Amino acid sequence: MTDNNKRIFGYVRVSSRDQNLDRQIESLKQYVPDERYILADKSSGKDFDRPAYKALKMMVRPGDIIYIHEMERLGRNKQEIKENLEYFKENGVCVRILNIPTTMMDFSGFESKLQKMLMEMVNNILIEVLATMAETERDNIRKRQREGIDIALKKGVRFGRPRKDLPSxxxxxxxxxxxxxxxxxxxxxxxxxxxxxxxxxxxxxxxx
Missing domain, CATH: 1.10.10 (Arc Repressor Mutant, subunit A)
Structure with a gap:
């Protein structure tokens, strides 16, 4: 907790239980003083039905700060990511994303409202562009996987467990x-x- 009672949180996520969270947690430790305030989920990013994420939204108060390793940790759908970022903004919570440097800046030191507006505009543009690129790349990966599977099926490749012949x-x-x-x-x-x-x-x- 900071001197002005602003609390600092971190949020990390991986999409399956066998994946490791250590890399993300280590990257947030330099920004989140108390590791107990780093909340973690091991679940898919296809929706926001995640226990730690729900708890985070209930815990934060106006003035708090949330650090995340990268924007994709919030989810896979661009629209949902934008809606949730807007939720935090409307509730006075600052979200700082390590792979978007402009979100790491402290606007409170800016004297001009115009400067703050310009930086917020830059952030919004970067988030829009990066979220679109991430979503497009995931769509392309799924498309390539589907094409590969279709080609393999045409060649007679069988997926899943090999068929077990029954004894006489x-x-x-x-x-x-x-x-x-x-x-x-x-x-x-x-x-x-x-x-x-x-x-x-x-x-x-x-x-x-």
Whole structure:
């Protein structure tokens, strides 16, 4: 907490639980005096339904400052990022983004209102441009992935787990099950199948 009672927070996020937050946290430590005020989420940025982010919005007060490592940590959708940045602005909370240097500047030292307005305009333009570029790049990545998958499928490449051929005794055991001599559960255990796989195998053979 600063001398004028402004609190300083940090927010970090990765999109999956096996990813590491250390790099982002380390980058914020020089700006956030108390590491307990660095809130972290391990979830997708496709929406803002994230526990730590929700808690952050409830905790901050007018005059507080939030540091984030990069703008993309707020989400993947440009419109949602802009709406949330506007939310903090309307509530008197300053958001500083490490990879947008102009957001790191303290406007309180500017004597002229015109200077403040110009810097805010520059920030808004940079955020708009960078958010658009990030969104476009993600769209291009998804498009390239989809094209690659389609090409692979045409070449006969199979995705997912390799198909496991059943032993010759499967047909005999299946007839016993159909006759009520053995249970489906016992065959699932014998062939190490889950229930959906078992019934998919049975139904697929019916359709042949």
């Amino acid at each position: 005794c499967w047909q005999e055991d299946k007839k016993k099950w159909q006759a009520g001599e053995v249970t489906a559960v016992s065959l699932m255990k014998k062939y190490e199948m889950c229930s959906s796989t078992f019934y998919n195998k049975v139904n697929a053979e019916k359709e042949k």
